[in-house]
Amino acid sequence: MRISAFSTRIIGVANVVVVTVAVIGLILLPGDDHPPARTKTVAKVQGSTEPPSPSPVGEPPGVVATPDFARQVHANEGGLVPVLMYHRIVAKRLASIDRTPGQLRKELEKLAKQGYVPITAREFATGDIRVPAGKFPVVLTFDDGHPSHFALDESGNPKPGTAVGVIQEVARKYPSFRPVATFWINREPFGLTDGQAQATAVKWLVDHGYEVANHTWGHPNLRVLGKKKVREQIVRIERLLKKVGAPPSKTMALPFGSMPRSKKVARTGSWDGTRYDFAGVFLAGAEPSLSPYAKKFDRGAIQRIQSNGKKGECRKWCSQYWLEWLNKHPRERYVSDGDPARISIPEKLRGNIVAKRGLQIIAY
The missing domain is CATH 3.20.20.370 (Glycoside hydrolase/deacetylase)
Structure with a gap:
């Protein structure tokens, strides 16, 4: 929808x-005076198959996103x-x-x-x-x-x-x-x-x-x-x-x-x-x-x-x-890849992202 x-x-x-x-x-x-919770996914972090270690509140783990990694976490940063x-x-x-x-x-x-x-x-x-x-x-x-x-x-x-x-x-x-x-x-x-x-x-x-x-x-x-x-x-x-x-x-x-x-x-x-x-x-x-x-x-x-x-x-x-x-339409929601230097999206949505960010895009 x-x-x-x-x-x-x-x-x-x-x-x-x-x-x-x-x-x-x-x-x-x-x-x-004035006016549904997502299923946990084991993520590959910099080549590791272990889950990332805890990090400070607000700071995501040190992830370098790849197409395989983005697919694992269902990343959609165009959502x-x-x-x-x-x-x-x-x-x-x-x-x-x-x-x-x-x-x-x-x-x-x-x-x-x-x-x-x-x-x-x-x-x-x-x-x-x-x-x-x-x-x-x-x-x-x-x-x-x-x-x-x-x-x-x-x-x-x-x-x-x-x-x-x-x-x-x-x-x-x-x-x-x-x-x-x-x-x-x-x-x-x-x-x-x-x-x-x-x-x-x-x-x-x-x-x-x-x-x-x-x-x-x-x-x-x-x-x-x-x-x-x-x-x-x-x-x-x-x-x-x-x-x-x-x-x-x-x-x-x-x-x-x-x-x-x-x-x-x-x-x-x-x-x-x-x-x-x-x-x-x-x-x-x-x-x-x-x-x-x-x-x-x-x-x-x-x-x-x-x-x-x-x-x-x-x-x-x-x-x-x-x-x-949004819970009923999870494919419409923004899902992070954990890597602020890259924008991960499903391949079919690649055309929705601004061209000037093309070098940062990971499509899977």
């Missing part, structure tokens, strides 16, 4: 509408990747896009058991996918820099029940589950207004492999703004990120998933002497993303999937549906 272009357009438009309505409702709420979209993580859901810590924990544990390994949006968009052989990348993304995403306790550790607290907890339980995610922030990251507190939070996240990047200054609908105002919204966050010690953003998420009238301005531009140039611009949801190595991959409009169940508008759009779909 293939996802048709027509279905993509219909589902994408519908899901943006759903997310927009939900986020607007969230902004209007009182007190809110689909789930980029999951989260908003608030709260004990009591007040909007349809809210998730509770328990729901987040359940979904992440399910991903860990099924062989998914998190990477950041930056790593995905730039094609720097370092996932062990036979495993599947997943991108965890959190919009708006909400206080429920990250906070430190008195000991300097992530508070339990926050998004980072849950991610770290799941990673301790499942050592192969790399504890990283992307947080796209607005003008008050994690609800913090003090500059030093903002810098402390960002430093902890960056030092631990998390990505903190651009979600615009005031979370406006970019579709209704002129080019200059769009650039200003983006640059003001870039300046804040620099001030608090984060590296320049290589990714950004569109508020409400709403693309500016000029698509190019969302990805590259300048305002008041400051430039930005993103490797990836992310939408609000709808379906899994194409591989960043695919010819049809559009880094200016990367698909995401809203984290949610299968009720109502989510029956065919959100994470439960799509993760089940």
